[in-house]
Amino acid sequence: MSDLDAVFGALADPTRRRIVERLARKPLTVGEIAAEFPLTQPAISKHLRVLETSGLLERRIEGRVHYCSISPQTMQEVLNWIEGQRKYWTGALDRLEVLLQKNERKK
Amino acid sequence: MSDLDAVFGALADPTRRRIVERLARKPLTVGEIAAEFPLTQPAISKHLRVLETSGLLERRIEGRVHYCSISPQTMQEVLNWIEGQRKYWTGALDRLEVLLQKNERKK
DNA sequence: TAGTTATATAACCAAATGGTTAAGTGAGGG
DNA sequence: CCCTCACTTAACCATTTGGTTATATAACTA
Numbered sequence: 001m002s003d004l005d006a007v008f009g010a011l012a013d014p015t016r017r018r019i020v021e022r023l024a025r026k027p028l029t030v031g032e033i034a035a036e037f038p039l040t041q042p043a044i045s046k047h048l049r050v051l052e053t054s055g056l057l058e059r060r061i062e063g064r065v066h067y068c069s070i071s072p073q074t075m076q077e078v079l080n081w082i083e084g085q086r087k088y089w090t091g092a093l094d095r096l097e098v099l100l101q102k103n104e105r106k107k
Numbered sequence: 108m109s110d111l112d113a114v115f116g117a118l119a120d121p122t123r124r125r126i127v128e129r130l131a132r133k134p135l136t137v138g139e140i141a142a143e144f145p146l147t148q149p150a151i152s153k154h155l156r157v158l159e160t161s162g163l164l165e166r167r168i169e170g171r172v173h174y175c176s177i178s179p180q181t182m183q184e185v186l187n188w189i190e191g192q193r194k195y196w197t198g199a200l201d202r203l204e205v206l207l208q209k210n211e212r213k214k
Numbered sequence: 215t216a217g218t219t220a221t222a223t224a225a226c227c228a229a230a231t232g233g234t235t236a237a238g239t240g241a242g243g244g
Numbered sequence: 245c246c247c248t249c250a251c252t253t254a255a256c257c258a259t260t261t262g263g264t265t266a267t268a269t270a271a272c273t274a
Binding site for chain 1: 249250251252253
Binding site: 012088 | 179
């Protein structure tokens with residue numbers, strides 16, 4: 001289980017989210033990714049490393065080419081965190097509803 | 108619709124995520140939040156402002172007390188983004204499966 | 215009115231971030 | 245054996261970030 005700090009930190013940058021969006025569609029090489037952004041290739045390499053250490057990106061090296069793809073499991077962890085929070089706040093809303101109904105009955 | 112840059116940026120900080128976790132359970136005043144962290148009150152105020160401008164936090168001011176709560180809609184936008192990506196990558200997985208089945212038949 | 219309470223704002227600082235250019239590494243191809 | 249190609253690493257820089265202390269503001273309270 002990777003830690004959410006790194007995952008949310010990785011997703012905080014718009015360039016990295018756009019990389020994730022592209023990789024979700026299909027795996028790409030480092031060069032292909034770099035070609036799609038108005039940044040230098042080392043800048044892209046840095047972003048990829050951030051995504052990789054967060055667990056969001058997986059890399060398969062074949063000769064001198066690096067194939068990158070997203071990790072569905074890690075994306076799922078982000079979903080899980082939010083869903084976890086939702087359980088609490090919908091619980092709170094439900095309790096509020098019950099409270100309102102009680103007041104209704106009192107009238 | 109708030110922009111995801113600010114939302115993901117807000118969630119990138121562990122302190123702010125812990126604030127969100129508490130607010131998901133129930134609304135709290137600024138002072139109550141500050142009391143739960145080993146940070147000074149101005150530091151908390153800064154975090155709250157970041158959460159607020161991202162749209163994740165809503166504030167209702169009553170006299171000198173500020174009541175804070177999370178915005179379910181904004182949380183939902185984060186979910187939507189990830190679900191949107193998932194549609195693509197599961198599509199890719201499906202296409203991969205089809206491809207593998209084709210190869211299977213060829214044998 | 216004077217004092218306290220809840221919170222925000224200002225000014226400042228160290229560390230992290232996101233970018234650059236230049237140089238390094240190592241796999242393929244003539 | 246070179247040269248190129250795909251990519252990383254290093255060194256550097258400006259800006260942003262997350263914290264601090266000190267001060268301000270505005271609402272209650274005695």
